Amino acid sequence: MTMLGTFLKPMHREGVPFVAIFAVVTLGLFLLYTPLGWIGVGLTIWCYYFFRDPERVPPTRAGLVLSPADGVVLLLEPAVPPAELGLGDAPLTRISIFMSVFNCHVNRSPVSGRVGAIAYRPGKFFNASLDKASTDNERNSLRLDMADGRSLVVVQIAGLVARRIVSFTREGAALQAGERFGLIRFGSRLDVYLPDGEAPLVEIGQTMVAGETVLADLAAPAQPEG
Incomplete structure (x- = not known):
């Protein structure tokens, strides 16, 4: 696994519309007031992180x-x-x-x-x-x-x-x-x-x-x- 892969996990498709909404709102916040835009960036990253869908390796023993x-x-x-x-x-x-x-x-x-x-x-x-x-x-x-x-x-x-x-x-x-x-x-x-x-x-x-x-x-x- 690469260093990038350690921190950047794939996102489940259910999260795509939410991250898109957060990103659009963040753009609007930047146009209004730059510090608010950076808050929006943080919330957008959190939204992406919430919908992360990492691979898992289940134990294979029955029972x-x-x-x-x-x-x-x-x-x-x-x-x-x-x-x-x-x-x-x-x-x-x-x-x-x-x-x-x-x-x-x-x-x-x-x-x-x-x-x-x-x-x-x-x-x-x-x-x-x-x-x-x-x-x-x-x-x-x-x-x-x-x-x-x-x-x-x-x-x-x-x-x-x-x-x-x-x-x-x-x-x-x-x-x-x-x-x-x-x-x-x-x-x-x-x-x-x-x-x-x-x-x-x-x-x-x-x-x-x-x-x-x-x-x-x-x-x-x-x-x-x-």
Whole structure:
């Protein structure tokens, strides 16, 4: 990798119109007052950086659950998966990952599997760091059906600033672990519901890298109780 490639990452196509708008506004600010123009330059660079879409190298071992998002683990707790997926009322282990406006917001599939269901639900726009964001905010839920017959749920949740959840996939599509499946504009959150009985390998406050950080190992032998 070149030195330029280390700092200059490719941008996702979803960001093109936004960067163009920022650039046009920046030009107008320069015509009005040069110091304001330089502020516009900084904001345009930030917008480009927000929509960056770097390549990732997912681990290849079967059974690993990968982080679907860059960010920080916010919550680890049992919770009932979104009702619109029809998975029942039994709590599953939920891993919540908070994405600030400085994180890469391209979302990646946690596991390889088929998209068994997609359910969009409109809602509110509370701060994504709040616990109630999982139940009250606008969200897009995916059920990923794996080859072993089990399912994993990943939920895109809009935040205080976010006003647009983008999905790149559809029901019936086959996704590979680490493959891009969506994006959220701007700060937001991703929830992962592990299959019943599975334990996370991450801790609250740990930094995640989408498509690379391992959240859980579904192939690991069950730990004895007690």
